[in-house]
Amino acid sequence: MDEIKELYQQMILDHNKEPRNYGKLNNATNIAQGHNPLCGDKIDIYLVIDDGKIQDVKFYGSGCAISKASSSIMTTILKGKTIDEAKGLFEKFHNVVTSDTESEIDVIDLGKLAVFYGVREFPARIKCASLPWHTMMDALEKNESTTSTE
Amino acid sequence: MRHGIVIRDKKPIQEIKVIGFDVNKIREDFPILSTLVRGKPLIYLDNAATTQKPQIVIHNVSNYYATYNSNIHRGVHYLSEFATRKYEIARKSIRKFINSQYDEEIIFLRGTTEGINLIAQTYGRKNFKEGDEIILTEMEHHSNIVPWQILAEEKNLKLKVLPIDENGELILEDLVKLITTKTKLISVVHISNSLGTINPIEEIIQIAHSYGIPVLLDGAQSIQHLKIDVRKLDCDFFVFSGHKIFGPTGIGVLYGKKILLDDMPPYQGGGDMIKSVNFEKTIFNDLPYKYEAGTPNIVGAIGLAEAIKYFESVAIEDIINYETHLLSYATELLSEIKGLRIIGTAKNKASVISFVINDIHPHDIGTIVDMDGIAIRTGHHCTEPVMRHFGVPATSRASFCFYNTKDEVEQLATSLQKVIQMFS
Numbered sequence: 001m002d003e004i005k006e007l008y009q010q011m012i013l014d015h016n017k018e019p020r021n022y023g024k025l026n027n028a029t030n031i032a033q034g035h036n037p038l039c040g041d042k043i044d045i046y047l048v049i050d051d052g053k054i055q056d057v058k059f060y061g062s063g064c065a066i067s068k069a070s071s072s073i074m075t076t077i078l079k080g081k082t083i084d085e086a087k088g089l090f091e092k093f094h095n096v097v098t099s100d101t102e103s104e105i106d107v108i109d110l111g112k113l114a115v116f117y118g119v120r121e122f123p124a125r126i127k128c129a130s131l132p133w134h135t136m137m138d139a140l141e142k143n144e145s146t147t148s149t150e
Numbered sequence: 151m152r153h154g155i156v157i158r159d160k161k162p163i164q165e166i167k168v169i170g171f172d173v174n175k176i177r178e179d180f181p182i183l184s185t186l187v188r189g190k191p192l193i194y195l196d197n198a199a200t201t202q203k204p205q206i207v208i209h210n211v212s213n214y215y216a217t218y219n220s221n222i223h224r225g226v227h228y229l230s231e232f233a234t235r236k237y238e239i240a241r242k243s244i245r246k247f248i249n250s251q252y253d254e255e256i257i258f259l260r261g262t263t264e265g266i267n268l269i270a271q272t273y274g275r276k277n278f279k280e281g282d283e284i285i286l287t288e289m290e291h292h293s294n295i296v297p298w299q300i301l302a303e304e305k306n307l308k309l310k311v312l313p314i315d316e317n318g319e320l321i322l323e324d325l326v327k328l329i330t331t332k333t334k335l336i337s338v339v340h341i342s343n344s345l346g347t348i349n350p351i352e353e354i355i356q357i358a359h360s361y362g363i364p365v366l367l368d369g370a371q372s373i374q375h376l377k378i379d380v381r382k383l384d385c386d387f388f389v390f391s392g393h394k395i396f397g398p399t400g401i402g403v404l405y406g407k408k409i410l411l412d413d414m415p416p417y418q419g420g421g422d423m424i425k426s427v428n429f430e431k432t433i434f435n436d437l438p439y440k441y442e443a444g445t446p447n448i449v450g451a452i453g454l455a456e457a458i459k460y461f462e463s464v465a466i467e468d469i470i471n472y473e474t475h476l477l478s479y480a481t482e483l484l485s486e487i488k489g490l491r492i493i494g495t496a497k498n499k500a501s502v503i504s505f506v507i508n509d510i511h512p513h514d515i516g517t518i519v520d521m522d523g524i525a526i527r528t529g530h531h532c533t534e535p536v537m538r539h540f541g542v543p544a545t546s547r548a549s550f551c552f553y554n555t556k557d558e559v560e561q562l563a564t565s566l567q568k569v570i571q572m573f574s
Contacts, residue, residue, distance in 0.1 A: 007517070013573065040544050065510075065573070122517055125513070125517055
């Protein structure tokens with residue numbers, strides 16, 4: 001059960017149970033919808049961007065524990081970040097979940113993102129974890145269309 | 151790699167007793183059942199998606215390639231004639247298995263999905279006119295919805311849907327209300343892949359025929375659980391996939407009454423489906439070749455015939471009996487789990503259990519039990535209308551086969567308890 005413990009670390013279970021920044025933002029400047037047709041996960045990302053910075057962020061929707069926790073953790077990380085920083089974090093996250101399972105990752109540098117380290121062992125679940133991040137990137141582009149991880 | 155294939159020790163276990171049926175002995179016929187996944191003995195409960203293959207099928211598939219690989223029909227050399235004979239013997243054995251009258255009523259194709267598409271694009275395209283109606287049911291697999299939608303769009307047809315009740319049973323009394331003079335076909339699933347419901351197909355066919363309406367039966371899930379007799383059922387079309395009955399993937403069968411098949415236009419053009427070709431006119435071949443354009447899945451047909459031979463050697467009555475016991479034991483055990491709700495509680499069910507647990511997403515359940523080596527399927531099972539009916543985005547589904555054991559059912563229950571604990 002080692003991998004599973006790693007995957008469903010307390011932090012993920014906690015964020016799944018009590019998601020942070022859950023809801024809609026009426027004053028959102030950027031909104032995108034994410035959809036994973038494989039499991040039916042639907043996550044909307046609301047961003048308030050002002051002065052090149054993400055002033056506020058919320059997510060709304062339904063999904064599995066991994067997509068919900070990933071959304072929740074992402075929102076806590078993004079608040080106050082510049083657009084460039086947000087894009088950099090996306091890259092970092094992407095590396096965490098898609099890197100070779102044999103490769104070593106500097107866990108300290110990753111902060112909260114390190115909890116998604118275990119996802120690499122479960123290729124079918126990588127899409128769950130990355131859905132909110134792709135949707136956020138879409139929102140930054142102000143892309144109105146639905147993001148799909150399929 | 152943590153995921154490795156390792157042969158494990160077999161341990162005898164306390165089993166459900168069906169006289170003359172020895173599950174431990176049966177398990178020895180399936181090499182994959184003694185492998186490890188993620189370091190645990192494989193517990194394969196995804197049989198509605200595909201069944202495992204007995205050694206005899208694996209052997210016959212590899213033997214074709216090793217000793218008589220060649221293209222069939224029109225070959226004068228030894229190997230080609232030998233392969234042609236094997237391919238046609240396979241057709242005969244399938245005819246016998248489902249008790250159709252003529253060999254040429256057995257059309258080899260890729261699977262259930264292709265069978266339904268073939269009927270839609272040939273029989274449907276020729277016989278349905280604008281405003282005509284097709285009746286489906288709410289529990290159809292997407293493969294028995296989408297081909298009709300494509301045709302309906304093209305020809306302006308109307309699709310009508312026979313609803314299901316809270317147990318996942320068809321509301322049969324509504325059927326006559328849906329039938330009009332414009333109803334041209336009833337296309338219905340024999341056993342629901344997501345609910346396990348065994349539909350009262352004899353009654354449906356009787357009603358349909360009393361109005362002169364033909365019936366297409368989707369046998370993807372019934373072929374391995376019931377004794378299929380197309381003449382007794384009197385269905386007009388019956389389709390199934392080989393891989394659901396211990397055969398290879400990529401081979402399936404369309405059965406159609408000869409009188410209907412004869413009258414249908416071809417599906418695909420190509421080699422084998424013609425008698426003569428010139429640029430002015432082509433004469434199409436007779437049944438069944440009219441519908442088998444191109445080099446078919448020769449080894450698939452041969453493997454499927456072998457799989458059916460194996461299936462019959464186990465004895466269908468014993469299989470039904472054993473699976474019924476397994477289903478009731480699993481239903482009992484899973485029902486005891488607090489927070490677990492079974493979706494699909496029809497009186498007449500095949501060994502399929504769909505369920506949800508509290509608000510835990512099925513994909514989380516699937517991943518966690520996978521760590522115990524348990525393979526179940528999670529998602530909408532290509533039956534989104536069923537999911538909507540029960541107000542769930544997805545379910546977890548354990549589907550049992552006669553090679554599954556009581557012990558495996560117990561391990562599933564234990565693993566599900568672990569899931570609940572983790573999310574509490």
